[in-house]
Amino acid sequence: MSKNTPKAIRGTQDIFGADAEAFAFVVETFERVRKLYRFRRVEMPVFEKTEVFSRAIGETTDVVSKEMYSFEDRGGDSLTLRPEFTAGISRAFLTNGWQQHAPLKVATHGPLFRYERPQKGRYRQFHQIDAEIIGAAEPQADVELLAMADQLLKELGIEGVTLHLNTLGDAQSRDAWRAGLIEYFGAVKGELSEDSQERLEKNPLRILDSKDPRDKVFVADAPKIDAFLSDDALAFFGAVTSGLDAAGVKWERAESLVRGLDYYRHTAFEFIPDEGSAAAGALGSQSTVLGGGRYDGLMESLGGPATPAVGWAAGIERLAMLVGEKAEEPADLIIVVEDRSEAALVRATSALKSARLAGLSAEMIAEGSPRKRYDKAVKRSPRAIVSFEEDGHRVSGGDEGGPDLEKVLGL
Template sequence: MDLQRPRGTQDILPAETPIWHRVEAAAHRVAQSYGYREIRTPVFEHVEVFRRGVGDATDIVEKEMYEFEDRGGRRLVLRPESTAAVARALQQTSLLAEPPVRLYYIQSHFRYERPQSGRLRQHTQFGVEAWGVLGPIADAEVIALAESLLTELGLKRLVVRLNSIGCTDCRPRYREALVSYLSDHREELCGDCQRRLERNPLRVLDCKVPGCQAVVAGGPKPLDYLCEACETHLSGVEAALEALGITYERDGSLVRGLDYYSRTVFEIGYEKLGAQSTVCGGGRYDGLMEALGGKPQPAVGFGLGLERLILTLEAEGLLPPGESPVDVYVAYLGEPLGPEAMRIAHMLREAGQRVEMEALGRSLKAQLRRAQKLLAPFVVILGPQELERGVVVVRNMKTSAQAEVPIEQLAEAFHNQTA
């Protein structure tokens, strides 16, 4: 095989498209039920959108972008995420003239990573963003929206984890305290954490190495450093979640890799998925718009990975059963009857039936086998004897009952059958 799909991509075959339709339809419906409206942004953007929005020092920008130069010498990149792109779109248009603006998207994202279960180089996110909203109600609203979607799809036992990473006022104070504490215990940290200490010290908090956990346990707690405004915000989010009956876990070690997050961060996960068990991740990003050179605008939102969501549905046995792609299979005997069989198929299609017609001129036995394989409930059989009398045999594949029906009454017969 010399032609293969690029690494980390997948072909979604006809057997799988129904679950995608179902998930996407649910996402549209739930988002709209919260008053969110769909936005679509370009597949590629100028690199600067993500350099400034996501952050230069993040893994995404540093080593995961599909970057290229176009024929006009522009530095472009396949979007690695959508929030920065949406922020760019808002700046460029008049949408934000009348806040709040509630948006959602279902878009592909591209990151050059080593693939594994639940991680692809092209993946799809259902994302939701509320712009121009400052209060904790908005944070709770997007979490509730994600919950609604997961519930609607039949999922239970997903864990919501919640934390606050502070704002531009209090985060630096905590960061400083943490770095100074960790530096004193540098020798006790794992190699990864020694590097994290330089680049992204907050990451040390959720290291899984026992030794690091022990060090962290004795160090400064992020929540102790929250400023009053951030603390009030967090308890506001919790109060709203409680009012909605949404159960969550406070997780002081939950942090986010992207620069633009502030205050609220949250994840919704499903343990059975293995290492990539986070289905939904989000938070607040009040500083993003300014980082992109625009007027400051508070915002909160999340990204929900559809591939991971579908893996979860699969693991929970929630995939829809296979359904027949057709209502009627039109079989005929002998090439000369092809045109008349086509006419019959056409008539049925115009009457709203989904029809597959024999295309290979095989034996009746083979045609029936094919119809069975397709789970077609009915087969219309046209042979020379029938044609002579202007009728057709209609076979019910489930009961094996057969009846002759005049060709001109066929459409009506099926209409009554399915009505």
């Protein structure tokens, strides 16, 4: 590599070969399943006004306070490369009058950007698939959304991943729980890890997720959300869980599961690899494969009317790591030009065009040492090979190299 060749930006990836096939497999499967569940496709801008994210996600979250790719455009507006889909979709819902379609089921996928230190399964430009149901307050929407996620993972052939489910209650429940946690952890503040002492100020719910053993001793006896749930919140969660059971979606209660962003209410969930599973090993420390929840308060933070909604997103790279090797399809036909004659090249070129018009995937080998061209073709394992020389051609493979192929190629 020349020393003055520009390098790729840190945390970006050039995906090729088997990895690219796995990536495409995830997206194609998502598109298929999303249609099964009648989610409508949306395409969204990759960047928005910065306030779309800062207001929707919450100023104090790490995503907003230190992980956004923000810049000023030529008009002086602060813009940000989207760090997630939900905020942008919510903005679109409000600014395009999509209320008329509510309840609206939408799905999308594409690149997202977060200024973070890259590591296994985490990049600065990464890709997600995303599904949202907007304008639906009933627990059946949560069930619908999770049933799709569950089926998607199954159709991707991913095993050893379990739905971890929790409720954060409604706004009152969540606030009361939060106050309870601050009181409980505040009493032992000095014995918590440095990180958790900071979390106490910024996001006390996150202490429950801490991996630090100093915190874990207190987490076990921390106040549980269940003690703070209103009757409505409790009924809502019960309806979600019984719906999941009816839909045949396996789940586990995860009492300390909270999500990072301010806008979540009620249902919160993550699909996480089971301890010791192949999936857990493949993902390193980036364990969540698909996550989301209900965000009933988000629309109001963007200045819209109260609009209930649920959604999830999943990292395509992480899913691709779990779907196994996806080989590139072998060609239907490879055409070999076995000598340097003009006549052979002309007839081969013509046959190649005919093959493609007939719907066969085909490529031609006419470069390099003539003696080695056939071997190159064989190594690519095509379904059939047709080789040309100045005075004729030979067919091998296909359906016994039969007359059908010759006819298709006009030979």
